[in-house]
Each structure stands twice: as structure tokens, then as C-alpha cells.
Amino acid sequence: MARSIRLSYTKRYPPKLLFIYLLILVTICMIAIYTHGEKISYFFRPLWDKPPPPFRRLPHFYAENVSMEHLCKLHGWSIRSQPRRVFDGIIFNNELDILEIRWRELDPFVTKFVILESNTTFTGIPKPLYFSSNQARFAFAEKKIVHGVYPGRTASCGSYEDPFVHEAEQRRAINGLLFFAGISNDDLLIMSDADEIPSPHTVKLLQWCDGVPPILHLELRHYMYSFEFPVDYSSWRATIHTYGPGTLYRHSRQTDLIFSDAGWHCSFCFRQLQEFAFKMTAYSHANRVKRREYLDPSRIQKIICSGDDLFDMLPEEYTFQDIIKRMGSIPRSASAVHLPKYLIENAANFRFLLPGGCLRE
Numbered sequence: 001m002a003r004s005i006r007l008s009y010t011k012r013y014p015p016k017l018l019f020i021y022l023l024i025l026v027t028i029c030m031i032a033i034y035t036h037g038e039k040i041s042y043f044f045r046p047l048w049d050k051p052p053p054p055f056r057r058l059p060h061f062y063a064e065n066v067s068m069e070h071l072c073k074l075h076g077w078s079i080r081s082q083p084r085r086v087f088d089g090i091i092f093n094n095e096l097d098i099l100e101i102r103w104r105e106l107d108p109f110v111t112k113f114v115i116l117e118s119n120t121t122f123t124g125i126p127k128p129l130y131f132s133s134n135q136a137r138f139a140f141a142e143k144k145i146v147h148g149v150y151p152g153r154t155a156s157c158g159s160y161e162d163p164f165v166h167e168a169e170q171r172r173a174i175n176g177l178l179f180f181a182g183i184s185n186d187d188l189l190i191m192s193d194a195d196e197i198p199s200p201h202t203v204k205l206l207q208w209c210d211g212v213p214p215i216l217h218l219e220l221r222h223y224m225y226s227f228e229f230p231v232d233y234s235s236w237r238a239t240i241h242t243y244g245p246g247t248l249y250r251h252s253r254q255t256d257l258i259f260s261d262a263g264w265h266c267s268f269c270f271r272q273l274q275e276f277a278f279k280m281t282a283y284s285h286a287n288r289v290k291r292r293e294y295l296d297p298s299r300i301q302k303i304i305c306s307g308d309d310l311f312d313m314l315p316e317e318y319t320f321q322d323i324i325k326r327m328g329s330i331p332r333s334a335s336a337v338h339l340p341k342y343l344i345e346n347a348a349n350f351r352f353l354l355p356g357g358c359l360r361e
């Protein structure tokens with residue numbers, strides 16, 4: 001049976017023709033892989049990539065108006081007679097609105113706001129010093145700010161410099177700035193990006209309790225474009241350190257311990273459409289901007305109102321089940337509960353970050 005089918009098959013397609021068809025098929029496959037290669041490889045991630053080792057989640061207790069002594073005790077810690085000093089260290093790109101919310105939230109607990117900005121992006125494009133030219137907006141924290149400018153290198157035409165190298169250099173530079181700001185042993189140091197905001201009660205707890213582990217990752221609720229689109233609790237890169245002789249500023253995995261539900265991470269939470277395009281070309285994954293039309297303002301506006309992906313990518317997940325679960329748009333939330341206080345108090349000025357406010361200027 002099988003043989004007769006094969007016979008008639010070869011009869012209808014002489015070898016030469018078969019070869020041409022095969023060539024066309026291979027060409028189509030190559031074009032598909034070339035244009036959608038990243039998508040295809042992301043879809044098959046469960047086959048080629050292993051998830052990072054799992055974190056150990058430290059339970060986190062909090063309710064309004066419960067005494068600090070009781071909260072410390074619930075975590076197995078004891079209360080201090082004096083709070084630790086807190087240093088907040090960030091490398092700044094262009095997230096001015098998020099920076100204002102961050103510093104207003106943390107101001108009551110922070111001793112120094114240490115901020116480093118560069119005159120080039122991680123991808124080597126010259127950029128304005130957004131913080132320097134908007135300092136008036138941060139006058140409320142003037143006495144606490146320690147600001148450094150990192151002299152960036154521009155990528156010369158045709159050469160390629162790894163954006164992750166630029167990023168690592170700036171993370172090294174911020175160590176010097178922290179030293180200059182007067183950080184010393186037993187102070188708390190927040191290492192995070194500007195858009196990874198620890199909740200104030202988390203910082204207060206860690207500064208008031210003794211027995212806190214020296215390095216803690218912070219599990220942050222991850223939002224995309226605004227607080228209208230909560231993604232999940234996958235954000236883990238932010239850390240709080242008890243400063244010691246070996247402390248170095250990093251933004252990567254440093255320990256297995258993560259403190260649950262410790263704040264917010266709002267990615268691409270910009271006021272203006274042009275800021276989205278800037279960030280898309282500036283940040284370390286800028287190679288994801290594969291086509292010019294990705295930066296088209298009307299496309300960006302449509303995507304941030306529907307909760308879709310700016311780079312048209314598949315979710316980074318490690319099982320097929322999780323990829324399929326996370327495919328498609330982020331479900332919209334109508335909750336503006338448990339968000340930064342300053343955001344709610346100034347809701348009129350931050351409509352774009354709140355439910356129903358997706359249309360940008």
C-alpha cells in the first residue's frame with residue numbers, strides 16, 4: 001500500500017521538480033525564521049532554557065496602624081531603639097514622573113537619594129541630562145540629593161558596543177557616589193531601578209527591626225504602562241542591603257531570599273508617547289526594536305490602551321503552559337487601591353497612571 005502511494009507520488013513529481021519545491025519550502029522557512037525568529041525561539045524556550053533557581057519567599061506581615069514592635073516580632077526580628085539610615089541608589093534614564101512618585105513615597109525614611117545619570121544611553125546614543133534639567137521639580141528633597149553625571153561614550157558609526165557593558169560600568173560608578181554620600185556600615189541601601197519602588201511600610205519595617213537578613217530581594221508587583229495593567233509578582237531584581245565592607249551595587253540575582261509583596265514595579269509608565277519611543281531605543285534590550293514602525297506614536301498609543309506588547313514578543317516563561325496562559329493582552333484592572341499615596345493624593349496630575357487614563361499626550 002505504502003509503496004504504491006510512493007510510486008505514484010514520484011511519478012507525478014519528477015526529481016528535478018521535487019527539488020525545486022523543496023528549495024522553495026526551505027526558502028519560506030528561512031524567511032519565516034528570519035522575520036519571526038525571536039518569536040519562534042521564545043515559544044520553544046521551555047526546550048532550550050532553564051528557569052532561574054527558585055527564590056525562598058519570606059512572609060511579609062503588614063496592616064495599617066499595627067505597632068512596629070509587633071510587626072518586627074511577627075517576622076522573628078526585634079525592634080531597634082533607633083531606625084537605621086536609608087540610602088536609595090538609582091541609575092536614572094528619563095522616568096521623571098515615576099521618580100517624583102518614588103522620592104515622595106520614600107522621603108520620610110530616606111537619608112540620601114543617590115542618583116547617577118549619563119549623557120548617553122546604555123546603547124551609546126547622546127541623551128539630555130533629564131534629571132539635571134528638571135531639578136526644580138525635586139526641590140522638596142534638595143538637601144538629600146546626591147547627583148552624579150557619568151560621562152558616557154557614544155557608539156562610533158558602524159561599531160557595536162554591548163549595552164550591558166555600559167550598564168555594568170554605570171553600576172560600578174554609583175559605588176563611588178554612594179561612598180561620597182557618606183554611606184557606612186549597618187545603613188540600609190536600596191539597589192533598584194527608578195521604576196522599582198519599595199513600599200514605604202517595607203522600608204520602615206526594615207529600618208526599624210534588628211535581625212533582618214543582610215541581603216533581601218524585593219518581590220514587587222509588576223505593572224505595565226500604568227497601574228491599570230498589573231502583570232504579576234514576577235519583579236525580583238530590586239534588593240535592600242544592610243551595608244557592609246563587601247557591598248557592591250548590582251541589579252542581578254544575589255541571594256535566594258525574597259521579601260514578599262514589597263512594592264511596585266511600573267515598566268514603561270510614561271506620560272508622553274515620545275518617552276516610550278526614547279526608552280524603547282535606549283534601554284538594554286533595544287535590539288528588540290526590529291522595525292521603524294514599532295516607534296510610530298499611534299501604534300504605541302493603541303498598544304498601551306489595550307495592554308499588548310510594545311515589542312510584539314512572547315512572554316518569557318519556562319513552560320508551555322505558562323507561555324499560553326500569558327499570551328495576549330494584559331487584563332485591565334479597575335483597582336487603584338494599595339498604590340503609592342502621593343499618586344492618589346495627586347491623581348489629577350497623574351491620570352495616565354490610573355485606571356481609565358491610558359490616552360497619552
Ligand SMILES: *[C@@H]1O[C@H](CO)[C@@H](O)[C@H](O)[C@H]1NC(C)=O
Nearest residue numbers: 062063064065066067068069
Ligand atoms: C492610627 O493611629 C493613630 C494614632 O495612634 C490614630 O490617630 C489614627 O486614627 C489611626 N488610624 C487608623 C486607620 O486606625
Ligand SMILES: *[C@@H]1O[C@H](CO)[C@@H](O)[C@H](O)[C@H]1NC(C)=O
Nearest residue numbers: 119120126127150151152154
Ligand atoms: C559626555 O560627557 C563627557 C564629559 O563631560 C564628554 O567628554 C562627552 O563628550 C559627553 N558626551 C556627549 C555625547 O555629550
